[in-house]
Amino acid sequence: MSACRKSAIYRTGYIAAIAVGLVALPIAIAQATGTTIAETGSTLIYPLFRAWIDAYAKVDPAVHMTAGATGSGAGIAQAIAKQVQIGTSDAYMSDNEAMANPQILNIPIAISAQTVQVNLPELRGRELKLSGPVLAGIYSGAIREWNANPIAELNPGVSLPRHAIVPVRRAESSGDTFIFTQFLSFSAEDTHNSWGNTVGYGTTANWPSVSGELTATGNQGMVQTVARTPYAVGYVGGSFQDDAAKAGLITAMLENQDGKFLLPTPATVTAAAAELTPRTPADERLTLVFAPGVNSYPLINYEYAMVAEQQSNQQSAQAIANFLLWCISPQGGSADTLLKPVHFIALPTSIRARSELQITKIH
Structure with a gap:
């Protein structure tokens, strides 16, 4: 670690x-x-x-x-x-x-939980699996198209479009950015050029410049921006996942520490909390991101x-x-x-x- x-x-x-x-x-x-x-x-x-x-x-x-x-x-x-x-x-x-x-x-x-929302018109109604390292590749510009091998390998049998990915991030200082960049940092921490070793995490980040990237303000702004931008991907607080669903977005299944791909549900969020909350110190400053456990959804927080x-x-x-x-x-x-x-x-x-x-x- x-x-x-x-x-x-x-x-x-x-x-x-x-x-x-x-x-x-x-x-x-x-x-x-x-x-x-x-x-x-x-x-x-x-x-x-x-x-x-x-x-x-x-x-x-x-x-x-x-x-x-x-x-x-x-x-x-x-x-x-x-x-x-x-x-x-x-x-x-x-x-x-x-x-x-x-x-x-x-x-x-x-x-609460955070979700990753995707606007892929060709995949409406189907599942999409993503991992922290793949998302780090997208937000760093190393992975530029939806049918790139790292994404295709996570989604065998899924016909992914050959289209440029549009990463969307928050414009303002945001706890959602803090949670998301922690996930990118923690999920590939043993890689020399990992997100944690190059960008790190925080409520603001020194985001790599990616062609075509967009910014949005607030969770509602993230949902609206991803929804009106085909082939976009963005991170959205769990309290807005119903809005994202109404907009026709796909909630990605995310890979946890045990290699399982999960959606945010009461059961998977509770399982993740159970793994890490016992470590909470007296001042209660603790990350719950990327908890161990086969049933743990990886993006949760206090x-x-x-x-x-x-x-x-x-x-x-x-x-x-x-x-x-x-x-x-x-x-x-x-x-x-x-x-x-x-x-x-x-x-x-x-x-x-x-x-x-x-x-x-x-x-």
């Missing part, structure tokens, strides 16, 4: 999951009249956050909430700058960001709430803590009725306990 991979998984040291007492979620939440909670950030979690806001209005109608889909990079930056009370991100803060901003908590509030420990006043702090506790409660925001329609899964019990402990630090 490369030093890059070890740093991403073990950066704060291995801490086994421990049994801790769950913080009791208030059944009757004390209303905080006139309190406003502003959220911005991840476009992946935005559909879920909108559903949470609507549902929470019935729990505590005195709390006014707003949400913005501005990208994970903006979510982190605005939380640090105290421009919002909650910044959401698909990516945890980097080591440098965390050291420079020790007052910001990285709190997992749900688990969705984070970035929150300052110290708030402007006690009323605001209590309102934020109450809301986040509700979000991760199985009787609240983590009920299947809220998570399943937008393709999220709830935190495992041990991780919910860790998140609750972090939430108690908000004051």
Whole structure:
């Protein structure tokens, strides 16, 4: 395993999951009249956050909430700058960001998946298999046509078109880019000229220049750009996979560590989470990308709430803590009725306990 991979998984040291007492979620939440909670950030979690806001209005109608889909990079930056009370991100803060901003908590509030969407008119209704190394080849320009040997070898018997591939990537600082570039890095880490050794990963990346490439803003923008561009490929948050399906796109089956090609389903996302969540450290900054396990879908992640420990006043702090506790409660925001329609899964019990402990630090 490369030093890059070890740093991403073990950066704060291995801490086994421990049994801790769950913080009791208030059944009757004390209303905080006139309190406003502003959220911005991840476009992946935005559909879920909108559903949470609507549902929470019935729990505590005195709390006014707003949400913005501005990208994970903006979510982190605005939380640090105290421009919002909650910044959401698909990516945890980097080591440098965390050291420079020790007052910001990285709190997992749900688990999501990322998809790879393809616009191949000739293959509508059929399966397509892709791997991390092949996607790295596409996004580096080494693989330029859909019928190229590396793709054909993964899809025997499939008639692939001899047409130029159009790679689409995010234009803004994005947690989706962080997850996707981690997958490209980790899945071919032992190759000398691998993505990890040449480009690496992050919410932004020094993307290789590829003829015909396109950029898009937000997950909705990714779906729209891939949908209107025949022979395009792009990475899209799982909460938008229904939109992608309605647009006629193909959700690619992705190769995991065990060489199995899987689609993102509740079972495969849960299997991947079960493999890596026990390694989650106290500060909860951990990648879940490319988990081992025969049934593990390789592109999953924690969705984070970035929150300052110290708030402007006690009323605001209590309102934020109450809301986040509700979000991760199985009787609240983590009920299947809220998570399943937008393709999220709830935190495992041990991780919910860790998140609750972090939430108690908000004051």
